[in-house]
Amino acid sequence: MSASAATTSSGDARARARFHAAAASAAVAGLFTLFVCGFLAAAHVRTRTLEFHESEELAALRAAMLKAPDAASAAHLKETIRRRDLRLREDYFAREGFTRTGGYLLLGGAAVFVIALAQAASCRRRLPMPRPDPEAAERAARSRRLARVAVASLALAIGGAGILAGVLWTGEPAGAAKPAPGEPAQAGGGAPPAAAGDFPTPEEIAKQWPRFRGPGGLGISAYTDVPDAWNGPTGEGILWKAPVPLPGENSPVVWGDRVFVTGATEKNREVYCFDAATGRMLWQKPVETPEGSAAEPPEILEDTGYAAPTAATDGRRVAAIFANGDVACFDFAGRRLWARNLGPIKNSYGYSSSLNMHLGRVLVLLDQGTPAKPASRLLAIDAATGKTAWETARPVAASWATPALVRAAERDQLVTAGNPWVIAYDPAGGAELWRAKLLDGDVAPSPTFGAGLVFAANTGTKLAAIRPGGRGDVTESAVAWSAEDGLPDIVSPLTDGKLVWLFTTDGLVTCYRVKDGSKAYEKELEVVEKGKDGKEKKVGVVVKSSPALVGDRFYVVDEKGLTHILAAGEEFKVLAILPLGEAVRASPAFLARRIYMRGEKHLYAVGKK
């Protein structure tokens, strides 16, 4: 063997060894990269499917907490939620750290793989060895022909795809908004209602109790000759008592000789019409939408039930709404005019905002969502046809309050209370008049109005007296005064124009002077009960019904059905405590010589025969 041959042979051996080493390194690095890739993919899928804020377990725990029977269970569940939430967050960040480390390993592995592969390939690289190519020119010509065919094919493919897209495209220009067949004007429109003129005058309304808390939603009786003595258990002063078939937290509304209430369970919804003179049920109508009501019952709190919103009437028709979003309208003979479903209403605790009727339209407040993601809106539905007259999106979270309909600053105003905005709208066209950022949390007390001021309050924030004459955001300019004691959580405030009273569910009554917001008193409602030892003692009460002003006194009904009549003055003075004999959470309706009260299972008319 010559020296040069020996050198070549030794060089080949080195090249082979280098190739094998590089190939083996590439194989190991490739496997490692695949391995890391698999782990990362699995972790990635897990991260995507186990986002802690989407945890079904947490959602179930939250739902269970809302329905917890007592405070101790709720507190226990709350602690469980916190622990679970913390663990999910820790898991999330651990996975994120794992992914980050994996990213570095993946890149490192891939880099080694590519370098080793390049080394192996360089060992096998062949040196260029051009040979004579007599067909080069012909091959080049063929290649150009093929290229022209390929480009033409591409043009055909692009053109074909474009034509297909053009043919399949059936959309309309987004800028050309057309209302659906039969639908009147959209948001902001002030088109006249279908039954123009077929609605009551303000004077007619003032004599009735057509909605939650009476005319305007202010809780003020137009009559002073209202009963001030009765005894439900003995029947003294009780005109009649009629059973209501289905349960409901809504309050009676009255127009002339008709009293309306509604009731619902998870599956059934009904509207009832009673004869105001005798208590005889004149009609009982189920509510179902033509297309079928929502299949899934809404999530509600047991205390709220499926029929918390109070119906509204304009003396021609009565409209009712339920927790599943079913809304329906009947004439006084019980004929259904229309029914729609506005649900599902995403509102924890259950939907409870009551209806208003104005100028032949039903005003529906659908507050849903969270402060970060509000999904709230205000609708006006033509009472005669059921078509949406206008609709306005609202920048507030879910709320449970009912708007007040007042005449202030020489214009009609629909005043709503939500989190965080108190907003007034033009009830005819839905245009926003003013707004003030004042409230927070779960807003349930409805706003009220007196002495030229709107009063809105909610627990945890404040009672604000707002001048309703402005435009736009009046947060800084229109608040006359505010106070922070005795803030209500469910019960709506009451005012006679000189004083404003707040009521908490645990019976605390706080009275402020309207002129300057100074506090007149803060007292608890109490009743005397006999203890187990037979001794009498004072105990507190629970109030969920909203109070009403009757002349120089006001009526507050507690959950046990005891009506506390208090003097409407700067001194706390209980004039009478009168039993009904049945639990009451609805707000009574006050008319001439009559009070209509809804107990847990019965409708009562209090008065003299």
Next chain:
Amino acid sequence: MNRHATAAAVLAILAALLAGAAPAVERFALPQFKSGYVRPATEVPAPRADLYDWLDVSALAAALAAASYLAIRARSRRGLWWLAVMSLAYFGFWRGGCACAVGATQNVALALGGGGYAVPAAVALFFILPLAATLFFGRTFCAGVCPLGALQELVVVRPLRVPAWLEHSLGLLAYIYLGAAVLFAATGSAFVICEYDPFVSIFRLAPLGRPASTMNALGGSTGMLVLGAAFLAAGLFIGRPYCRWLCPYGAILRLLGRVSRWRVTITPEECIKCRLCEDACPFGAIRRPTGDWPRGERLIERRRLAVLLVIAAALLAAGAGLGWRLVGPMSRMHHTVRQADRVRLEETGQVEGTVDLSDAFYATHRPPAELYAEAAAVEASFARASPLFGAWVGLVLGAKLIQLSVRRTRTDYEPDRAACVSCGRCFAYCPIERERWKKASGGTNAS
């Protein structure tokens, strides 16, 4: 070793300079406390200082100068390779692919679209500097500055030859993509180049110098990561697939590269037609000498050219017509138009319930009429721009057909002015170059 040490030192200095620019973002919805707990105010770090933008621009200018010097003057493939490594590290992994000339095309298009957008000076320079460099030195930006090109350059292991006819048609996709990117950017609809950048999710696998909360590893779309990996896997055997067939900025550079003042050549002196370089380019950018044309064939080619000119004009017109017909579907790329569509369906009762898109609008408590008016304005801008885009596609296809029918005479092996990315791979295949190296190193091989 000295060059390695220098590269490491440069990277270390850049790392020290850029550490700490960290935007902060709330990751979780904040809890609401009713217990009286007062949440401390969120402290927001200062935004990234302008200084760093100018540092990026300086880095780009320096890298362009270095690439041009290494490709044209020094003819150093190894130098270009190291420059690609450094560019990949800085513009790719360090800056997360966001100091990017390719994407800057869209900023410029948006500004030219008349929507009131002003291009930041640094972004404008990112767009202009590589174009200017290409006018003078050819596509040296692609050789070792662009991180997308660098990443693909480094993974080419065993490139296969793509048939020339396929190369011609696939290369057109980049021009079409450029037209679409300009259309959607100019109308304010989308930055599709950024949204479909296949490599950005790979750059962000290593969140160097960035808070994980904003540039999370695997934080982008899984689909894009898989697409990037697929491009890289293909890139082992097909040289720079994204650069050759999709890169919209590369399409502009190709046009400018045709008229560049200087450019990379295979041989430093006169070509001896040894044919050693004819298969050297993994990107199919080396053109062979053409030889003489037979007279009869010339006549046929001229007639064909005349027909193709007519076809090109027809393609241009057809493209414009098709673009006009597709105003509707194309305008749906714009958020406002999609939102108006959805709100209209909800407002007219054609659909039940709301979605995030419509909820976002309702939260603004603006009347739908305003949204519809805005959508109509967007559609009007599409009505003007879509036919132009269609005409551009027709022009690209027609021009390619014409180019394929026009013969140019070449006497030497030379890089295609448009397709050559100045990577310098072909230098080592030229025996004259090797001879030059020998002389330069006193008789031993060097690169």
